[in-house]
Amino acid sequence: MEFSNRISSLKPSAIREILKMPNDPDLISFAAGNPAPDSFPVDAMKKIAANIFETKAASALQYGVSEGYTPLRDITKERMGKKHNVFKEETDDLIITSGGQQAIEMTAKILLNEGDSVICEDPAFVGALNALRSYGVNLVGVPVDNDGMLMDVLEEKLKTEKNIKLIYTIPTFQNPTGTTMSLSRRKKLLELAEKYDVMVLEDSPYFELRFRGEPVPTIKSLDEKGRVIFCGSYSKILSPGIRIGFACASKEIISKLTVAKQVSDVHTNLFFQMLAAEYLKENDIDEHIAKICDIYRVKLDKMLECIEKAFTKKVSFTRPEGGLFVSCTMPDGFDGAELTNRAKAAKVAIVPGCTFAADDTKIYPTFRLNFSLPSLDEIERGIDRLAKVLNEYVG
Amino acid sequence: MEFSNRISSLKPSAIREILKMPNDPDLISFAAGNPAPDSFPVDAMKKIAANIFETKAASALQYGVSEGYTPLRDITKERMGKKHNVFKEETDDLIITSGGQQAIEMTAKILLNEGDSVICEDPAFVGALNALRSYGVNLVGVPVDNDGMLMDVLEEKLKTEKNIKLIYTIPTFQNPTGTTMSLSRRKKLLELAEKYDVMVLEDSPYFELRFRGEPVPTIKSLDEKGRVIFCGSYSKILSPGIRIGFACASKEIISKLTVAKQVSDVHTNLFFQMLAAEYLKENDIDEHIAKICDIYRVKLDKMLECIEKAFTKKVSFTRPEGGLFVSCTMPDGFDGAELTNRAKAAKVAIVPGCTFAADDTKIYPTFRLNFSLPSLDEIERGIDRLAKVLNEYVG
Numbered sequence: 001m002e003f004s005n006r007i008s009s010l011k012p013s014a015i016r017e018i019l020k021m022p023n024d025p026d027l028i029s030f031a032a033g034n035p036a037p038d039s040f041p042v043d044a045m046k047k048i049a050a051n052i053f054e055t056k057a058a059s060a061l062q063y064g065v066s067e068g069y070t071p072l073r074d075i076t077k078e079r080m081g082k083k084h085n086v087f088k089e090e091t092d093d094l095i096i097t098s099g100g101q102q103a104i105e106m107t108a109k110i111l112l113n114e115g116d117s118v119i120c121e122d123p124a125f126v127g128a129l130n131a132l133r134s135y136g137v138n139l140v141g142v143p144v145d146n147d148g149m150l151m152d153v154l155e156e157k158l159k160t161e162k163n164i165k166l167i168y169t170i171p172t173f174q175n176p177t178g179t180t181m182s183l184s185r186r187k188k189l190l191e192l193a194e195k196y197d198v199m200v201l202e203d204s205p206y207f208e209l210r211f212r213g214e215p216v217p218t219i220k221s222l223d224e225k226g227r228v229i230f231c232g233s234y235s236k237i238l239s240p241g242i243r244i245g246f247a248c249a250s251k252e253i254i255s256k257l258t259v260a261k262q263v264s265d266v267h268t269n270l271f272f273q274m275l276a277a278e279y280l281k282e283n284d285i286d287e288h289i290a291k292i293c294d295i296y297r298v299k300l301d302k303m304l305e306c307i308e309k310a311f312t313k314k315v316s317f318t319r320p321e322g323g324l325f326v327s328c329t330m331p332d333g334f335d336g337a338e339l340t341n342r343a344k345a346a347k348v349a350i351v352p353g354c355t356f357a358a359d360d361t362k363i364y365p366t367f368r369l370n371f372s373l374p375s376l377d378e379i380e381r382g383i384d385r386l387a388k389v390l391n392e393y394v395g
Numbered sequence: 396m397e398f399s400n401r402i403s404s405l406k407p408s409a410i411r412e413i414l415k416m417p418n419d420p421d422l423i424s425f426a427a428g429n430p431a432p433d434s435f436p437v438d439a440m441k442k443i444a445a446n447i448f449e450t451k452a453a454s455a456l457q458y459g460v461s462e463g464y465t466p467l468r469d470i471t472k473e474r475m476g477k478k479h480n481v482f483k484e485e486t487d488d489l490i491i492t493s494g495g496q497q498a499i500e501m502t503a504k505i506l507l508n509e510g511d512s513v514i515c516e517d518p519a520f521v522g523a524l525n526a527l528r529s530y531g532v533n534l535v536g537v538p539v540d541n542d543g544m545l546m547d548v549l550e551e552k553l554k555t556e557k558n559i560k561l562i563y564t565i566p567t568f569q570n571p572t573g574t575t576m577s578l579s580r581r582k583k584l585l586e587l588a589e590k591y592d593v594m595v596l597e598d599s600p601y602f603e604l605r606f607r608g609e610p611v612p613t614i615k616s617l618d619e620k621g622r623v624i625f626c627g628s629y630s631k632i633l634s635p636g637i638r639i640g641f642a643c644a645s646k647e648i649i650s651k652l653t654v655a656k657q658v659s660d661v662h663t664n665l666f667f668q669m670l671a672a673e674y675l676k677e678n679d680i681d682e683h684i685a686k687i688c689d690i691y692r693v694k695l696d697k698m699l700e701c702i703e704k705a706f707t708k709k710v711s712f713t714r715p716e717g718g719l720f721v722s723c724t725m726p727d728g729f730d731g732a733e734l735t736n737r738a739k740a741a742k743v744a745i746v747p748g749c750t751f752a753a754d755d756t757k758i759y760p761t762f763r764l765n766f767s768l769p770s771l772d773e774i775e776r777g778i779d780r781l782a783k784v785l786n787e788y789v790g
Contacts, residue, residue: 001594001621002560003651004530007505012654037453045456046448053441058432061440061634098493098638098660105659109529110402114509131658134504135399199396226396239456241665243493256398259407263526264500265493269664270636 006114006136011360024347028382030369031349033175033324036299039292039372040239041279048278052271060271066261067254068096068246069273075280076232076246083286085221086230086248093254095261098268100205100233100245105131106260107166107201107229107247112137117161119198120168121149123327123356123366125175128168128203140164141358144174146318148181151188158196166199171219172207173323176356176368180321186219193227205233205245208289210322211297226250234276236324237289242272293322296372300326302379303371310387314394324372327353330365330394339367339393348385401509401531406755419742423777425764426744428570428719431694434687434767435634436674443673447666455666461657462649463491463641464668470675471627471641478681480616481625481643488649490656493663495600495628495640500526501655502561502596502624502642507532512556514593515563516544518722518751518761520570523563523598535559536753539569541713543576546583553591561594566614567602568718571751571763575716581614588622600628600640603684605717606692621645629671631719632684637667688717691767695721697774698766705782709789719767722748725760725789734762734788743780 002008052060067073077094081087087094097103104127112118114136120129122141129139140161142153148171158164167189171181181189193200202219220230226249233245247257261267279285303326307317317328330339336352343350353366374382397403447455462468472489476482482489492498499522507513509531515524517536524534535556537548543566553559562584566576576584588595597614615625621644628640642652656662674680698721702712712723725734731747738745748761769777 001647003505004508006508007651007655010654010658012657032458034458037457040452040456042448042452042456046445046452049444049448050441053437053444057435057437057441059636061435061437061636062432063427063429063630063635098664101658102660110398113399113401127658127661130654134655134658235458240458241454241456243660243662243664252396256402259405259525260402260529262407263405263496263522263529265497265638265660266522266635267638269493269638269667271667272664 006134010130010134027347027349028374028378028385029349030371030374030382031351032370032373034370034373035236035240036295036372039295041283041288044279044283045275048275048282052274052278056274060274062270064267064270064273066258066267068268069270069277072096072273072277075277080232080248084218086218091226091250092248093251094246094248095254095257096268096273097245097247097261098265099235099240099243100203100231101127101131102264103231103245103247104128104201104203105134106257106264107231108132108135108137109260110256111199112165115163117164118166118168119154119157119164120358121170121174122358123176123353124168124358125170125203126355129356129358132168139358144177144179146179148174148179148185149189151185151192154189155192158192158198164196164198166201167193168201168203169219170203172204172216173209173320175323176325176351176353177327178318178320178323178325180216183216186216186222190219190222190227194225200228201231202228203231205236206323208237209293209296209324211293211300213321220248229253237285237292238276238279242269242276244268244272244276299371299374299376299379302376303369303383306380306383310383312390312394315390324370326369326371328367328369332365334365334394335363336365336367337363339389342389342393343386346385346389348382348389350386401529405525405528422742422744423769423773423780424744425766425769425777426746427765427768429765429768430631430635431690431767434690436678436683439674439678440670443670443677447669447673451669455669457665459662459665459668461653461662463663464665464672467491467668467672470672475627475643479613481613486621486645487643488646489641489643490649490652491663491668492640492642492656493660494630494635494638495598495626496522496526497659498626498640498642499523499596499598500529501652501659502626503527503530503532504655505651506594507560510558512559513561513563514549514552514559515753516565516569517753518571518748519563519753520565520598521750524753527563534753539572539574541574543569543574543580544584546580546587549584550587553587553593559591559593561596562588563596563598564614565598567599567611568604568715570718571720571746571748572722573713573715573718573720575611578611581611581617585614585617585622589620595623596626597623598626600631601718603632604688604691604719606688606695608716615643624648632680632687633671633674637664637671639663639667639671694766694769694771694774697771698764698778701775701778705778707782707785707789710785719765721764721766723762723764727760729760729789730758731760731762732758734784737784737788738781741780741784743777743784745781
């Protein structure tokens, strides 16, 4: 038996594997990308679920349409339109997906042939990189600084690399770096996409989780030519376990994504689409997001404070204004994977930088820390443990 | 902008489009593949949902592992092992998927390269055909009779067609024909798969819905060489809206499917995986299935009785022992698509045979009727309407 070319070389995600680590009660994990459980609106969801079972179980448990539950689509369109200018009534459509991940995977499926190339931030979200790899495309990494992708390198790649069809980016609170692309670079990216005739996949699962600083317009909101596919998610503002995300793009793109969705999983869990729609109707989601930001701001500040106090000065780190992650960099020559092993022995889970690399065979001196899931106490103790490991390794 | 080759020619499923027909209260639909809403165990599910919100909301709403929720995997393994000999402890593994559809789509993704060929029953389930088409593979149809795929044609195709990698089959209560492959043909199919070194995808969403007659062993249960991937589903015995299915195959296959699952939607809705596991633990699912069969047996018998009474004798039809569908055949030269249009005007929805054809550009004198969703009264009135349309069209 042989597997397909596209899948033969694909490795399981290191992060998903880390999530399976034995439930050692003494292990402190900064590895996941999980929201804090106290950010889930459990009581409200519980009431709505009971009501759905009471009043419309027959339709909630039946097959639905592939585009998604209409009231959820409508309320998402309205919010993404009015609040963020991401959805444009006249030109756009919106499909509900099984998490933001599915929007990325299906975008790869409908746009890319094997052998095509995709530009991504280097480093970037491994789930997206693997989704792209699973369609046999080449990844072309563009380095990032504190203002996002480097535009001169981006243009150089667009000029010289062959068959580039798509730019993949998380412009806001990027995974893993936590950095945000500046407005001027967003405009430049769109301009380059137009000039070199490539599409843009704007992946924005965290963009509403801003703890401080001014919001930067999404790339999609700046796009007048239908070049941008915007992937959003309810995972970080409602619950990831329910697997509800969405893609917003031109009507033509959404109609192809709908065909891909039909053959992929027919439709997303209908009960929770109804529940999410009801939740969004009955509650002020912005107020809920503000509460989540209050929780995360304190955790981030605690983590940065602990890092500043305890880490060797040879290690630098990002200071994100939102999202879920802080990224740290050791001096050149040190290996994030080696540090990860040593940290594991000291009962701290982190994710090595190589996980997020377009070329995942190289050595990277970086590692990612998640601050949304651990408690304040765990952050303090975990950073302390990690500081000791770093002192031994980096000196 | 260009779409990928694999997706450019793919059409939306006619059935999914039919499901979107305006909610005309006077329309009688035999078009869907929906279970009867009174087959959903609403009260039990409602209680379990309340309990999950009460006692383990934090984990039910959090990210889970891609393989699926362990207790649901375990209980499914046990049932599929003990009761059906589909799961074999020593050699097999099992993954929870977002409906049976996803198991099919991911199997195509991990096994097939563009340009490979797949043998399918002709006619066959359009959702599977489109999933296969969406990976750029060629479909090679093998006709079926009342005992399933014709084995001499199957061997001829295996001998003469190039790059055949997979045989796709619904051996039990096939969609759309309703027929069941005989035991001897199942054995022959496995023998041929071995001889010509191809894999087998056994899609069995209905196999437990047997209303009469003796069960026939699944192909997977006869397989000793790890050639068969078995796709099962909780859609027809619990609820389709919750999107829970599974694939059972060799450990090697399941490990590749898990990688595909990671990049596809990370994992299936965890809350309903927990709910399903709890339901299966607390309830006798076989008793529940027996109740569903009681409902459907009456509906099927009513449909067959009405057809026999009202249809012109020029139309033949299948007499399935289970499942959801009856298939009808007009004399050669008549067109199921034309009949579908005429039926629609008479307010009956049916699905034309061409929908299920490997080559969907030809004319087929067949059409499919679903009996699980309509009420007994709707069956009576709908078949009556359809008989009149047939009388006018076929004479």
